[in-house]
Amino acid sequence: MKSILKNLIYPYGITLSLLFGISFNACTQKMSESVNNDKAALNGSFEVVKNNLPVNWLVYTPETVKKGNFDLVIDSDAIDGKQSLKFIIRSCSEKGGWLSPGISQEIKVEPNKTYHIKCWIKNNNSKFRIKVDAIDAFTKDVGPTIESSETTNKWTLHELTYTIPEKMDKLRLEINALQPGTLWIDHITIEKDQ
Known part of the structure; x- marks a missing residue:
C-alpha cells in the first residue's frame, strides 16, 4: 500500500x-536596488552614495536587470558637484522600466500643480528615455517623455513640464538607457511652480 x-x-x-x-x-x-537616506533629499547630483548606489533612488543594476550586460559607475565627470551617474552598456533591453539599466524615484506632489523637471545628460551612442508620470494608490496618468539617441559629448539640459492631475499625489521620474553605449546623468531637479 x-x-x-x-x-x-x-x-x-x-x-x-x-x-x-x-x-x-x-x-x-x-526589480531594483535602493539605499535610503532622509538627509540627502532628492540627491539629484548623486553626491551621496552608499554601497556604490546613489541614495534615495531605485536603481536598475546589473544585479536586477537580468537581460543586460552593463556597468554602473559613480563618475567624476559632473555638471554639478563632484560626481555623476554613468552607465556603460554592452547590451540591454529596449523596453525600459526595470527591464533596462536606469533609475527612478517617486516624490510627493500636490494635485493641480505644475512641476518642472530638469536633467543633464551626456550620451555616447546610447539611446535614453526620460519619463514622468503621476500616480496614486490605484491609477497612473502618463506624463511627458523625452527619448533621444543623439550623441552629445557635452552635458545637455533636458526639461519637462507636467501639471499633476486632480487626486494624484506622487510624481514618478524614470530614466533608462535603451541601447548599448555610455550614458551619464547628473543634476536632476524637480521644482513646483510658485
Missing part, C-alpha cells in the same frame, strides 16, 4: 513543487 501511495504522490509532488517554485520565483524577482 505504501509503494502505491508513493508512486501516486511522487510525480504530482514534483509537478506541484515546480509549479509553486516557478511562480514564487517570478513574484519575488528583485
Whole structure:
C-alpha cells in the first residue's frame, strides 16, 4: 500500500513543487536596488552614495536587470558637484522600466500643480528615455517623455513640464538607457511652480 501511495504522490509532488517554485520565483524577482537616506533629499547630483548606489533612488543594476550586460559607475565627470551617474552598456533591453539599466524615484506632489523637471545628460551612442508620470494608490496618468539617441559629448539640459492631475499625489521620474553605449546623468531637479 505504501509503494502505491508513493508512486501516486511522487510525480504530482514534483509537478506541484515546480509549479509553486516557478511562480514564487517570478513574484519575488528583485526589480531594483535602493539605499535610503532622509538627509540627502532628492540627491539629484548623486553626491551621496552608499554601497556604490546613489541614495534615495531605485536603481536598475546589473544585479536586477537580468537581460543586460552593463556597468554602473559613480563618475567624476559632473555638471554639478563632484560626481555623476554613468552607465556603460554592452547590451540591454529596449523596453525600459526595470527591464533596462536606469533609475527612478517617486516624490510627493500636490494635485493641480505644475512641476518642472530638469536633467543633464551626456550620451555616447546610447539611446535614453526620460519619463514622468503621476500616480496614486490605484491609477497612473502618463506624463511627458523625452527619448533621444543623439550623441552629445557635452552635458545637455533636458526639461519637462507636467501639471499633476486632480487626486494624484506622487510624481514618478524614470530614466533608462535603451541601447548599448555610455550614458551619464547628473543634476536632476524637480521644482513646483510658485
